[in-house]
Amino acid sequence: MDFNVALFELLLLVSALVAMLVRRLHMPYSVGLVIAGISLSYMASSRFPVIPLNQDFIYNVLLPPLIFEAAFHMRWTEVRKDFVVVQTLAIVGVLLSTGITAAGMHFLLHWEWISGLLFGTLIAATDPVSILATFREAGVVGRFRHLVEAESLFNDGTAAAGFRIVLAFVVGTHVGLIDVLRISGTVLLGSVFCGWLIGNVVLSLLHRTDDHLVEIAFAMIAAYGSFLLADNLQLSGVLATLVAGLVMGRLNAINPMTKRGREAVEAVLEYTVFAANSFIFLFIGIQQARREYDTVWASIGIAVVVVMLARAVAVYPCCMLFSRSSLRIDVRHQHVLFWGGLRGALALALAMGLPPGVPRREEIVTVCFAVVAFSIFIQGTTMTALLRRLRIVQRNGGGSQ
Template identity: 55%
Template sequence: MDFTLRETRFLALLLIAGLVAILTRHFRVPYTVGLVAAGILASFLPFFSDLPSSKEVMFNLLLPPLIFEAAIHIRWKELRKEMPVIALLATLGVCLSAAVTAFGMRCLVGWGWISSLLFGILIAATDPVSVIATFKESGVRGRLSLLVEAESLFNDGTAAVIFAVVLAIVGGSAPTVGSVAATLVLTIGGGVVCGALVGGVILLLTRRSQDHLIEFTFTTIAAFGSFLLAEHFHFSGILAVLTAGLLVGNLGSGGLVSARGKEAVEGYWEYICFLVNSIIFIGIGVHQAQQDFKRILLPAVIAILLVLLGRAASVYPCCAMFFGSRLRVKRTHQFVLFWGGLRGALALALAAGLPTGLPGRETIMSVTFAVVAFSIFVQGLSMTALLRRVGELAFGSRNR
């Protein structure tokens, strides 16, 4: 691509992001929904029609800063208390959701078992990009915010491992139960170790400085370095970034690197996330506009219903296991967990990574786009009203 065209496209993205931010705050519409709508309109511009959407761009460039920024605001003391609930939702919950969706697509739509399994897995994990953006925008705090955001961060590890195992089967490999378990432990454990290693080194370096510019630099290295190190060894990059973010956010003065630089560092990462979210959701809108949804209308409707059913089958049984304990999840919170399980960039990135020779690959990608469109426009638009309904937001409060 011509260098001038790249510059023009980037400046146009910034302009659209700024205008959408102003308009959505004025009309009290979720920012992410506004960005996707703007992306659909922008798709008619010639230099937006080929906006990159590869798995590599999403995972290596756009996802790490969003995960890191969310992680540095999670307090370890609170996370540790809720870890049993979060871990169950992020493991058993993902498996239940994937199984319901895969079985339904096989029986109701007639897809092959492999295609159904891959789709069920890639659509099972709630997307941290969409979830965190929506909850931050609504201003939700407390236990509900922690449960929803932390689950969306952790359940990627489970989905990624299962996805890799099924892809290995497609490629002719036949993994045993033992090898699957070993892969799961290695992927999760390796990601945590890589994140702890990079985060620990960064903490040692930043504590020698009170300069917020140096803190910007080193925290950026922590976000991308932990991810790339873990991915290099085929571990979970997202868990690595999450671990590094938790370390940086919880160790040191005031929960961040230095007391003096706390506000500056938070402001820096808030802007980075604003920029990255804008690129992601405008990109989703551009590619949504290029889909021929009429061709896959029936499979898409069935998939949407199955994804909702799968989410219910994961949330309610998992939460029921804690009934009567101090970790009991309120019914209203369970419903928010169910309806707030948004799908977005993560599902699209995994779909883009499907083997090119997979039967029905293009159909799977189109159906994935349809589920994401429903998630953003229906679930996303109704989240603020739902949060008010269950008492998590005051009536009359604005989206930030």
């Protein structure tokens, strides 16, 4: 990837201007950026024919801080109360979603099973950015907000690990049940261990410094180090970074990070996430304008319906398991969990990283972009209205727990 400083500055300028504009228009930031990306593509295609945001850049550079920041800020004392619910949604829900999506694409569009499974796992990954931004603006607080945040984060970890497992069968010769269990166990346990190891090594180093600049450096090392270690071992970098973020953040009861250091790390992570999300959503807009959809409209329409159905099956039956317990989830909140399952950066990064030999690779990537666009433009823009319709928030912006 050729690094173009002028283009980098342009994208950063556009991101800042869009952030200012959408606040005035009360529009989701992600929607504004995608529209800006589409506009950029049409206005500047001859000047900037190649946008330097490929799969490697998104997956290895932009994605780790997004995952790490979300895990680092997770309020573990709140989340652990609903840990069983979160893990049920993130594990059982993702498995159900993957299976239904794969079956739908196989029987309705005659995709190969392996193509359907790859698409099912990558599209099961949800993006909390837009929904949590809407929650902040609407004033949604309390248990439900923590539940949505945790479900989306652990969902990403499960989906990414599942994708790595399915991909192992594409490039290898593993076909038996024993092989499935062995690879699954290796990927899951190995990824968790990588994140735990890097997180604890960095924590031990933090005991030896009170310099906030060094603490920032160590935090970034934990984010990228855990990701790269797991990825190079053919494990899940996303799951490893998630664990490292939890270890570095609020999960550790005796965190050696100084108050000034934590504030500095949080500020740097906040800006890094802003920049990463900005580039990703601009990239989505630019790619939407340049992709050819003429031959896959039927596939896109069916995929959107199948993905939404799969999300419904992943949410409602799992929540029903807790309907008679103290962990019961309000039906209104279940509706928001279903409609708030937006797709974004991780799904795109996984799709673009498919090996060339995967059956229907280009169709999978194109359909993935279309499903992401649907979730951003349709689900993202109607979330506030849904929150008001369900009376989770009031029209004046007052929040609810």
